[in-house]
Amino acid sequence: MKNTQSSYSSTCPSKSRSTTLPNSIKYCAQCGTLVEEKIPSGETLLRAVCPSCQTIHYENPKIVAGCIPEWEDKILLCRRAIEPRIGLWTFPAGFMELGESTEEAAARETLEEAHADIIIHTLFGIFSLPHVSQVYVVYRAQLQNLNFKPGPESLEVELVSLTDIPWEHLAFPVIHESLARYVKDIQAATSQSHSAVVPTKQHPSFYSS
């Protein structure tokens, strides 16, 4: 679904951990009082704390769940119809909602973005993006039929051969990293679950974030 949570902001939460909070919380969500920044008793990090009702407002990384849908020797990619990175390519993925499993979230996003029915089969990898406090959970999935078509967030949805992946027109570094590892696995006829931090030092220069 459309979800305007920003995907690649320029803020860097990691740099602010010890000295100041990301200023996303100014007022208490429970009682509306202006919060204070303090280190609660027994903790070591600054938190937004309500001086009135004492609620501690924790902020945590968000999960983006997605999958690489496979059909014979091709994979399904979507060209983004929304910002950020409108017009660039990705596999189906989006922010996980409350009450879902990661598998359900990946399947829902695939249905929404590509009207594509899939069956999740293996965990492909988990990719941490500490600079934006996101964690991608990516599955390999089996496309069930060819009745896919663009959802409201996609301009195009296409089955792409691994030799035709639009490497210079991928939406995000994590998509590039995931697909590069995927192609390598397929070429080596291996199946593994990856765990990595993105961006890596080897990142292509055409990404601005």
Added chain:
Amino acid sequence: MKNTQSSYSSTCPSKSRSTTLPNSIKYCAQCGTLVEEKIPSGETLLRAVCPSCQTIHYENPKIVAGCIPEWEDKILLCRRAIEPRIGLWTFPAGFMELGESTEEAAARETLEEAHADIIIHTLFGIFSLPHVSQVYVVYRAQLQNLNFKPGPESLEVELVSLTDIPWEHLAFPVIHESLARYVKDIQAATSQSHSAVVPTKQHPSFYSS
């Protein structure tokens, strides 16, 4: 670190997705105005939306990162000194912070709870707990030395043989599920990355949540 985000609450976000929001957001964190529950344009789920500054307050599942620290044929377990489930056993795990990778979060929690130095080696599994909107990311790790001792959140920290795991005194169903799969993998001399939803239908009756 001590972090009072509740771990196993009795609320069930999944049941409230279509009709009402979990009532954790009453006031806008940006401007302090009382929020309204509405489905924003282009979306399908109810969100807390500020009628004054229009901020949409998304709520997302939280990541708990942890590891199973290995030393020869034993693993390191901690007995919890804090609620929930005080006095029961777990492997080191806790809520991921902004600006971290999942690996860093798992290593930090292990240091905090058990003063234990580890090196992460493989992704053991990802376990979704949709009833509490949490996702556990669990690694296998190599304990680097025997200088472990209880941190402030632990009553005891012990190296335990797989035949001595206190199955009926584990803190959470996800710990039970993870360790059951771990023991099975070790017995079969396999290494794989799991992905599952917890609790499963086979869950032991001695857990209340």
